[in-house]
Amino acid sequence: MNSQFQARQIKQIWQRGVARRQFLKWGLGGVAAATAIAAGGFALLRRSPHDELPTPDWVTGLSAAEYHLFDRARVVLLPVEGTPLVDSEAVPVVANVQTTLSYLDPATRKELGAGLSLFDNVVVFSHGCRFVDLEDAQARALFDRWGEGSVLQRTLTTVIKQLVYSAYWQEPATWPPTEFDGPVSEKWGLEYLGNAPMPQQPTIDVEQEQA
Amino acid sequence: MSQVKWQASGLQVHQASDVTSEHIALEADVVVVGSGAGGAVTAYELARMGKRVIVLEAGPYVPSQAFTEDFTESLHALYQDKGGQANSSGDLLVLQGACVGGSTVVNGCVCFRTPDFILQDWQRDFGLSELTEAELAPYFDEVEQNLSVHDNGEHEIARHGQVIRAGANKLGWSVKPLRRNIRQCGLTGHCLSGCKTERKQSMLVTYLPWAQAHGARIYSDTRVEKVVTEGGVASGVEAVVTRHDGTVAATMTVKAPRVVLAAGAVQTPVLLLKSGLANRSGLVGKNFACHPSLLVAGRYPEPIHPWRGAMLGVHVDEFMHPDKGGFILEDGGFGLVEMTMLAEPGTGKPFMEYMENARYLAGLVTLIHDHNVGAIEWDGERKAINYQLSDADFPSMKRAIKAAAKLHLASGATEVYVPASDKRVIRSEADIDLQVDSLENDPQHLRMVSYHPQGTCHMGADPDHSVVKANGETHDVPGLYVADASLLPTSIIVNPQITVYALATRIARHMS
Numbered sequence: 001m002n003s004q005f006q007a008r009q010i011k012q013i014w015q016r017g018v019a020r021r022q023f024l025k026w027g028l029g030g031v032a033a034a035t036a037i038a039a040g041g042f043a044l045l046r047r048s049p050h051d052e053l054p055t056p057d058w059v060t061g062l063s064a065a066e067y068h069l070f071d072r073a074r075v076v077l078l079p080v081e082g083t084p085l086v087d088s089e090a091v092p093v094v095a096n097v098q099t100t101l102s103y104l105d106p107a108t109r110k111e112l113g114a115g116l117s118l119f120d121n122v123v124v125f126s127h128g129c130r131f132v133d134l135e136d137a138q139a140r141a142l143f144d145r146w147g148e149g150s151v152l153q154r155t156l157t158t159v160i161k162q163l164v165y166s167a168y169w170q171e172p173a174t175w176p177p178t179e180f181d182g183p184v185s186e187k188w189g190l191e192y193l194g195n196a197p198m199p200q201q202p203t204i205d206v207e208q209e210q211a
Numbered sequence: 212m213s214q215v216k217w218q219a220s221g222l223q224v225h226q227a228s229d230v231t232s233e234h235i236a237l238e239a240d241v242v243v244v245g246s247g248a249g250g251a252v253t254a255y256e257l258a259r260m261g262k263r264v265i266v267l268e269a270g271p272y273v274p275s276q277a278f279t280e281d282f283t284e285s286l287h288a289l290y291q292d293k294g295g296q297a298n299s300s301g302d303l304l305v306l307q308g309a310c311v312g313g314s315t316v317v318n319g320c321v322c323f324r325t326p327d328f329i330l331q332d333w334q335r336d337f338g339l340s341e342l343t344e345a346e347l348a349p350y351f352d353e354v355e356q357n358l359s360v361h362d363n364g365e366h367e368i369a370r371h372g373q374v375i376r377a378g379a380n381k382l383g384w385s386v387k388p389l390r391r392n393i394r395q396c397g398l399t400g401h402c403l404s405g406c407k408t409e410r411k412q413s414m415l416v417t418y419l420p421w422a423q424a425h426g427a428r429i430y431s432d433t434r435v436e437k438v439v440t441e442g443g444v445a446s447g448v449e450a451v452v453t454r455h456d457g458t459v460a461a462t463m464t465v466k467a468p469r470v471v472l473a474a475g476a477v478q479t480p481v482l483l484l485k486s487g488l489a490n491r492s493g494l495v496g497k498n499f500a501c502h503p504s505l506l507v508a509g510r511y512p513e514p515i516h517p518w519r520g521a522m523l524g525v526h527v528d529e530f531m532h533p534d535k536g537g538f539i540l541e542d543g544g545f546g547l548v549e550m551t552m553l554a555e556p557g558t559g560k561p562f563m564e565y566m567e568n569a570r571y572l573a574g575l576v577t578l579i580h581d582h583n584v585g586a587i588e589w590d591g592e593r594k595a596i597n598y599q600l601s602d603a604d605f606p607s608m609k610r611a612i613k614a615a616a617k618l619h620l621a622s623g624a625t626e627v628y629v630p631a632s633d634k635r636v637i638r639s640e641a642d643i644d645l646q647v648d649s650l651e652n653d654p655q656h657l658r659m660v661s662y663h664p665q666g667t668c669h670m671g672a673d674p675d676h677s678v679v680k681a682n683g684e685t686h687d688v689p690g691l692y693v694a695d696a697s698l699l700p701t702s703i704i705v706n707p708q709i710t711v712y713a714l715a716t717r718i719a720r721h722m723s
Binding site for chain 1: 215217220276279301408410421424546568633655
């Protein structure tokens with residue numbers, strides 16, 4: 001497959017996705033769901049230096065490209081310079097994303113994979129390289145611009161952001177600088193009340209009801 | 212009447228881990244599908260009348276002591292689809308409990324009676340002449356007493372509720388304490404992760420143990436796949452018991468002349484569609500409404516710590532009647548993960564600065580009286596929630612956002628974040644129209660959540676235009692009942708749990 005053909009194919013996929021109003025799902029707590037974007041077998045338009053980088057041993061539920069995409073998104077989306085916040089390097093962000101994605105049913109997971117591949121590759125048209133190779137500022141500007149863009153652009157950025165954000169902020173290590181208390185019942189020594197007492201005789205009985 | 216054997220804590224639940232045979236065959240007088248608001252109440256009412264009752268719950272049994280108060284973990288452990296249940300467009304998360312006790316385990320404890328003007332709509336438009344305020348009042352009285360429903364005391368109105376109340380008073384808007392089903396609230400703010408110390412009066416600590424005390428048997432990990440009929444009359448169900456690793460532990464059949472579906476407004480119609488039953492009207496799964504909600508956050512000059520104190524304290528009912536807007540506002544606490552979905556104050560540094568200052572935020576939940584434009588569908592393999600905010604409802608949504616922004620500003624907020632996909636910050640009254648009027652009713656623009664799916668097997672007098680009768684029995688299949696929020700003919704604006712408790716009580720009394 002030559003690159004011109006690939007480019008045409010990507011454009012068609014893009015247009016089809018928008019025209020049919022088929023979108024990635026996203027979810028609270030970073031639980032992403034489906035994409036109905038057509039097209040399996042979406043080949044890479046341009047090689048990236050990231051393609052040569054190894055992935056950690058724990059990466060079993062993400063493709064290498066997905067791992068690098070989320071790791072790049074981690075850096076772009078979670079800067080902490082000049083703040084008391086915990087460096088995302090110290091938190092298992094991508095591992096948490098992998099866990100969340102493992103809860104998706106296989107069909108949805110496959111569709112999401114197509115969406116992620118589209119996100120990584122389609123910026124070649126506008127930036128001349130894949131998402132994973134964008135400079136930090138370029139990548140952030142891309143997220144902001146797409147947040148105001150077409151339905152498909154909004155969907156893809158929302159999914160990636162939600163996955164990365166929740167994967168970071170779910171970690172207790174990130175909480176102290178914000179003063180978030182986390183679980184408290186045990187810390188406070190709250191007693192268990194147990195089951196509620198049985199109710200008194202109901203005020204409406206069956207005979208009354210049927211009378 | 213069975214001998215009452217109430218236990219002080221926990222439940223005796225048959226779980227997949229207990230299964231020793233490939234097939235389980237049971238018999239009962241009533242089989243109840245689902246253990247949430249409708250199922251638990253029905254089970255108790257019928258068990259105390261001496262009926263042999265079996266409750267089948269698709270989700271796991273998670274005892275209170277196992278709750279972690281970690282929202283992400285709770286989504287995975289206690290919620291439908293691990294917290295990822297969404298509409299087909301993916302821009303509306305439909306949060307439902309999927310565990311023994313159902314959504315009552317993970318809700319915010321808010322208890323409203325069905326507004327009278329809603330009941331009047333039902334009487335006028337659906338022939339439900341017997342569902343009057345006077346008829347239902349004794350049922351509401353009873354369930355409220357059973358569940359310790361009370362107006363929030365002053366100590367149950369957290370800082371975020373206090374500032375909102377002050378703002379509402381300044382505007383002259385009607386603001387009231389929320390009523391909640393809770394005993395000795397621990398003020399942890401972790402309602403959505405389940406109440407670890409058993410203060411929330413969910414079905415897990417109330418009607419289910421009471422039903423069990425009267426002999427009801429509860430099976431978790433058990434998904435009903437089909438309702439069975441004989442000669443057109445309900446005769447039982449077929450189910451599958453699944454281990455937590457996803458493998459099948461056993462198949463199950465329950466023979467029972469009464470089948471009560473109480474699996475919620477998404478799963479109940481799916482089950483009817485799978486079974487090919489009760490759909491003469493073609494309305495099974497149709498008429499879906501869900502109170503699409505937004506959480507509008509405001510940033511205050513002083514720390515609020517929105518995760519501290521009771522999660523829900525007060526509500527503004529100034530605009531509840533459809534003639535006045537058709538929405539309510541509830542002050543709502545939240546934690547860090549929930550906060551990540553609220554707003555987009557820019558990517559990178561602006562977002563991290565926003566999160567770093569999370570303690571200065573307070574939230575308002577908007578609930579709108581949406582029209583029943585959605586549908587639950589089953590394609591043979593997967594369910595689909597087809598719901599898009601209608602153009603008719605979009606003005607209500609915008610009015611609710613504007614009111615929330617105005618209220619935050621009156622309460623002293625310096626910034627209000629519109630929960631949209633792009634950056635929209637309101638800093639003064641002059642910004643409100645500018646930021647809200649330009650919102651579009653497009654998928655993936657507003658960050659919506661639904662906690663209240665309803666309406667998919669709605670009640671009505673006419674069998675050609677409704678699925679069930681006012682007594683909960685399906686028009687088409689004698690002995691087959693629905694007792695959950697699927698029943699509601701229209702959305703009711705307010706949190707529906709008490710409405711379901713009251714209707715389920717009434718249905719069970721009529722059945723018995």
